[in-house]
Amino acid sequence: PGDVVLDLSNxxxxxxxLGGGLRQDCDVxxxxxxxxxxxSKPNKYWVENSQKRYVPHAEDSxxxxxxxxxxxxxxxxxxxxxxxxLPVLAFEGGTRxxxxxxxxxxxxxxxxxxxxxGMNPELSCTDASGKAAxxxxxxxxxxxxxxxxxSRMLLSSPTCPVLDALGKKLSxxxxxxxxxxxxxxxxxxxxxxxxxxxxxxxxxxxxxxxRIMVEKLLQKIx
Amino acid sequence: MExxxxxxxxxxxxxxxxxxxxxxxxxxxxxxxxxxxRKLTIKLAKEDGSAEVHLGHTHVMAFVTAQLLRPYRDRPNxxxxxxxxxxxxxxxxxxxxxxxxxxxxxLGRVIDRGLRESRAIDTESLCVLSGKLVWSIRVDxxxxxxxxxxxxxxxIAALASLLTFRRPECSLSGDDGQEVVxxxxxxxxxxxxxxxxxxxxxxFGFFSNENLLVIDPTHQEERVMTGRMTATVNxxxxxxxxxxxxxxxxxxxVIMHCLKLAHTKATDIxxxxxxxxxxxxxxxxxxKIKRHSSSVAVDVCGAVIGLGEQNQLDGSHLENLKLKExxxxxxxxxxxxxQVQSKDQVSKDxxxxxxxxDPYSECVNxxxxxxxxxxxxxxxxxxxxxxxRETKPKEPPxxxxxxxxxxxxxxxxxxxxxxxxxxDAVKPKHKRKKKVSSNSEN
Numbered sequence: 116p117g118d119v120v121l122d123l124s125n126x127x128x129x130x131x132x133l134g135g136g137l138r139q140d141c142d143v144x145x146x147x148x149x150x151x152x153x154x155s156k157p158n159k160y161w162v163e164n165s166q167k168r169y170v171p172h173a174e175d176s177x178x179x180x181x182x183x184x185x186x187x188x189x190x191x192x193x194x195x196x197x198x199x200x201l202p203v204l205a206f207e208g209g210t211r212x213x214x215x216x217x218x219x220x221x222x223x224x225x226x227x228x229x230x231x232x233g234m235n236p237e238l239s240c241t242d243a244s245g246k247a248a249x250x251x252x253x254x255x256x257x258x259x260x261x262x263x264x265x266s267r268m269l270l271s272s273p274t275c276p277v278l279d280a281l282g283k284k285l286s287x288x289x290x291x292x293x294x295x296x297x298x299x300x301x302x303x304x305x306x307x308x309x310x311x312x313x314x315x316x317x318x319x320x321x322x323x324x325x326r327i328m329v330e331k332l333l334q335k336i337x
Numbered sequence: 338m339e340x341x342x343x344x345x346x347x348x349x350x351x352x353x354x355x356x357x358x359x360x361x362x363x364x365x366x367x368x369x370x371x372x373x374x375r376k377l378t379i380k381l382a383k384e385d386g387s388a389e390v391h392l393g394h395t396h397v398m399a400f401v402t403a404q405l406l407r408p409y410r411d412r413p414n415x416x417x418x419x420x421x422x423x424x425x426x427x428x429x430x431x432x433x434x435x436x437x438x439x440x441x442x443x444l445g446r447v448i449d450r451g452l453r454e455s456r457a458i459d460t461e462s463l464c465v466l467s468g469k470l471v472w473s474i475r476v477d478x479x480x481x482x483x484x485x486x487x488x489x490x491x492x493i494a495a496l497a498s499l500l501t502f503r504r505p506e507c508s509l510s511g512d513d514g515q516e517v518v519x520x521x522x523x524x525x526x527x528x529x530x531x532x533x534x535x536x537x538x539x540x541f542g543f544f545s546n547e548n549l550l551v552i553d554p555t556h557q558e559e560r561v562m563t564g565r566m567t568a569t570v571n572x573x574x575x576x577x578x579x580x581x582x583x584x585x586x587x588x589x590x591v592i593m594h595c596l597k598l599a600h601t602k603a604t605d606i607x608x609x610x611x612x613x614x615x616x617x618x619x620x621x622x623x624x625k626i627k628r629h630s631s632s633v634a635v636d637v638c639g640a641v642i643g644l645g646e647q648n649q650l651d652g653s654h655l656e657n658l659k660l661k662e663x664x665x666x667x668x669x670x671x672x673x674x675x676q677v678q679s680k681d682q683v684s685k686d687x688x689x690x691x692x693x694x695d696p697y698s699e700c701v702n703x704x705x706x707x708x709x710x711x712x713x714x715x716x717x718x719x720x721x722x723x724x725x726r727e728t729k730p731k732e733p734p735x736x737x738x739x740x741x742x743x744x745x746x747x748x749x750x751x752x753x754x755x756x757x758x759x760x761d762a763v764k765p766k767h768k769r770k771k772k773v774s775s776n777s778e779n
Contacts, residue, residue, distance in 0.1 A: 180347045180348075180349050182347070192347055218350070220347070220348070220349050220350040220353075221349065221350065222349035222350075222351050253351065254351070255351055255354065255355070256351050256355065257351065257352055257355040257366070258349050258351055258352055298351070304355065304358055304359040304362055304364055305359075305362070305364055307355070307359075308359065308364060308365075308366060308367075308368060309368075311366070312367065312368055
């Protein structure tokens with residue numbers, strides 16, 4: 116942070132779109148967060164960083180834990196600076212008559228609708244068109260926390276190498292929240308544990324290293 | 338209220354169920370077996386008496402200091418050992434800065450009991466003057482990261498730091514043997530504490546299912562478990578302390594089983610601690626050899642030095658005690674020679690970092706200097722070291738006043754030098770030493 120990325124004084128009539136992590140200070144563009152600088156043609160720049168804290172943004176899919184329930188919304192913890200509100204009616208076909216009952220500690224896969232600074236974020240269990248689309252409570256399985264960079268890597272396309280290698284040998288289902296939470300479920304506990312540990316170890320490894328690591332883990336078990 | 342809600346760490350009910358289910362098949366979330374410890378790393382700093390322990394992700398640091406104090410009334414022959422814990426808020430969102438939680442107090446008590454009741458540290462050897470002065474050992478434990486099982490990690494850190502701690506040697510002197518002289522590390526090697534055995538704490542976690550038992554719980558397992566027990570045993574198989582504060586009841590057979598397990602674990606951990614301490618001691622010895630070899634080189638170019646002067650210098654280094662030593666030494670050192678000066682400089686060269694720099698010794702040396710200047714007259718070079726005039730007793734100023742003009746120049750130069758660093762103070766000494774030795778040869 117603080118490094119100057121682009122000097123604008125000698126560029127005129129260009130429009131540049133700045134993403135997260137960059138800021139314009141008079142004539143220069145300087146970096147606000149530590150990470151890798153990414154550039155996408157024709158004119159988009161942003162900094163990709165990875166941290167343990169999550170800053171809520173709209174249209175993020177995250178994993179939240181129910182903290183409390185009020186009359187008109189549930190209080191859900193999404194690892195951000197403020198507790199988020201999930202309106203009681205924000206479910207597919209949700210009316211006052213069929214309000215779901217979540218007990219404290221339920222794990223939910225939700226979508227962030229509004230995330231303004233200073234206000235509590237708002238969530239929803241439907242996608243933009245109102246359909247359920249896999250959002251809602253997650254049953255069984257095991258959830259662990261990771262960095263935001265790792266969750267982005269797990270969600271990238273083409274499939275992340277570690278998930279690819281694990282998927283070839285084991286069968287499991289996985290839900291990744293952009294807030295640094297990952298939920299894994301498999302038929303037997305050992306499988307779940309292997310998947311969880313493989314993912315936790317894979318953050319700093321390259322693609323080839325990830326595959327080697329997964330193979331070693333699987334060999335140890337079998 | 339909402340801020341605190343947002344900051345606490347939460348566990349979903351899925352995890353609670355999963356951990357118990359996995360334990361039914363003898364599997365823990367990080368891949369361990371129920372009776373495995375996490376990876377233990379002990380780091381001992383260069384300084385004596387400081388240790389950093391990593392037990393998996395749990396990170397604890399301990400530091401030992403000693404002070405001379407009055408003993409307790411009912412135990413005039415024994416020193417004292419006290420443990421202080423600091424639960425830093427960076428370790429866990431539930432730790433609050435100024436308010437020690439129950440767990441914090443319990444941790445301190447468990448470690449304290451393990452060391453005190455089992456008499457692991459020999460407190461009688463800490464007595465200096467019966468009834469008046471004893472060494473009081475204080476162990477400060479800082480929790481830096483809480484990933485479960487703080488008691489074990491803190492215990493290991495405390496033991497490792499106590500094993501590497503060295504207290505300054507002190508001797509009795511003075512007319513009636515009532516005055517204590519504390520020798521700084523440069524003059525007499527500090528001595529280690531006498532530790533008879535190492536009590537190792539092993540924590541067990543119990544779950545709602547009777548047959549489930551884990552050792553070294555992680556913070557997730559700590560949330561799920563319904564009861565915990567800490568057994569402090571040493572490698573000889575003696576049980577030093579057992580702590581079971583509330584929680585689920587367990588049967589007697591389970592407790593006996595736990596004690597046996599704790600014994601095996603304790604032997605493992607004891608070997609690890611001793612290995613780490615041995616490596617540290619070897620490094621220490623190597624460092625000392627390097628220091629002494631440099632001193633031998635310097636000695637060769639110096640003049641003949643009597644050990645008697647060295648001992649006089651020893652006595653002059655005092656700490657926190659109101660004694661009359663200083664004035665005595667002023668009188669003794671009124672008959673100096675250049676040789677004594679060079680020995681001072683030799684010992685000064687050893688003053689490695691600022692932490693071992695002793696202002697009192699500075700005072701003595703400058704006094705020596707002035708006294709020697711007085712006796713030598715104007716032939717002595719006018720370069721003066723930094724002056725610690727505040728601590729100077731009565732005699733040298735009088736001497737200085739009667740000196741000739743070069744000495745006055747030296748004084749003013751000294752006053753100008755006061756703002757300089759230790760390095761500047763060291764450099765002129767080298768020049769002076771060579772000149773003095775050349776003078777003495779003449």
